[in-house]
Amino acid sequence: MKAWVCHALSGDRAGLRFETEWPDAPPPASGEVRVALTAAGLNFPDLLMLSGGYQFKPALPFVPGVEGVGVLTHTGAGVDPSLLGRRVVVRARSGCLGETITLDAGQVRLAPDGFSDAEAASYGVGALTAWVGLVERGRLMQGETLLVTGAGGGMGLAAVALGKACGAHVIAAASGEAKLAAARTAGADETVALADLSTLKDRIDVVFDPVGGALFASAVRTLRWNGRYLLIGFAGGIPKPFALNYALIKGIEIVGVRAGEFGRRDPEGGSRASAAIDALVASSRYRPFIGMEVPLERADEAFAAMAAGALIGKAVVRIR
Structure with missing residues (x-):
C-alpha cells in the first residue's frame, strides 16, 4: 500500500518517507476490523511522534496518523458483520497515513451522515x-x-x-x-x-x-x-x-x-463525551474548520505548515 512511514526520529522530519509498496494492514484478529482509509486528519501529536516528543512512542518504523475515515472492509471474530461496507471514523494511536489500517473494533464508529470525508476525518480528536x-x-x-x-x-x-x-x-x-x-x-x-x-x-x-x-x-x-x-x-x-x-x-x-x-481510564466518561459531540454534530452546532487539504503523496507539506505555525484550522490528507 501507499503510506507515509517514519523510519527514524528527527526534529526536521528527515526520517519520514513516502512509501509506495509498504505492506498492507494485516487481516483482523478476533475483535478487530480492517478499514480502507479515504482521508486522514493531522494533529499536533502526529508531528511530535516524528521526533519522539510525544508521550506515546510507537516502535520504529511506524505509519503516523491518529484519526481518519474510511470504509470498513473486514471484520474479525466477534465483531458485528453489519458494519461491513459502512463508512467509519477511526481513532487510532498511529497508522492513519496509509491506505489500510487494522485496529480494535472499539476504535471505530460510524461517520456522521452530514459530514464529508474531510470533515469526518478531522473532527474527532x-x-x-x-x-x-x-x-x-x-x-x-x-x-x-x-x-x-x-x-x-x-x-x-x-x-x-x-x-x-x-x-x-x-x-x-x-x-x-x-x-x-x-x-x-x-x-x-x-x-x-x-x-x-x-x-x-x-x-x-x-x-x-x-x-x-x-x-x-x-x-x-x-x-x-x-x-x-x-x-x-x-x-x-x-x-x-x-x-x-x-x-x-x-x-x-x-x-x-x-x-x-481519560477515555481509556474512564470508558463511561469517554462514551459520554463522544455522545455529547455526536449530538452537537447532529444538530449542526459543530463542524471542524479545515484550512488545508492535500493528497497523500503531499502530506509532508501539511506537516511543514503545522511545524511552521502557518496552518489555520485542520489539515486533511486525501488518501483515495
Missing part, C-alpha cells in the same frame, strides 16, 4: 479533547468567560466552537488577523492578540491552552478567583517554573487534559 477539557475537567458553566489560546489552530477552533455550545463567553487569542478571523467565524465573542493578554487580567474563568511555553506566564494571570487553567499541550514549548503561591492566593486550579487517556 479536536472535538473530543476540547469537550473533555472544557466540560469533564474544566467544569465550564454557562455564562462563564473562556479564554482559548492558539485559537487559530484546529484544536483551538474546536474549543471556541464547543465553548460557545456550552453557553460561555469566548475570548479567542491567536497571532495574526487571519487566525483571529477564523476564530470569529467559529463563534468567538471577542478576539485578542497573544501579545495583549495582559489586557484580560482577572477576567477569565477558564483558560484552554494548547500552546504553553512563554505564553503561560501571561495567560495564567488572566484568571479570576476560582479559575481553572487547562493544560492541553505545549506547541510553544514547556513553560518556565511557576510560583505556586499565585495559585494559592487566587484559588486557581492547574488541570492537565489528556482526552485519550
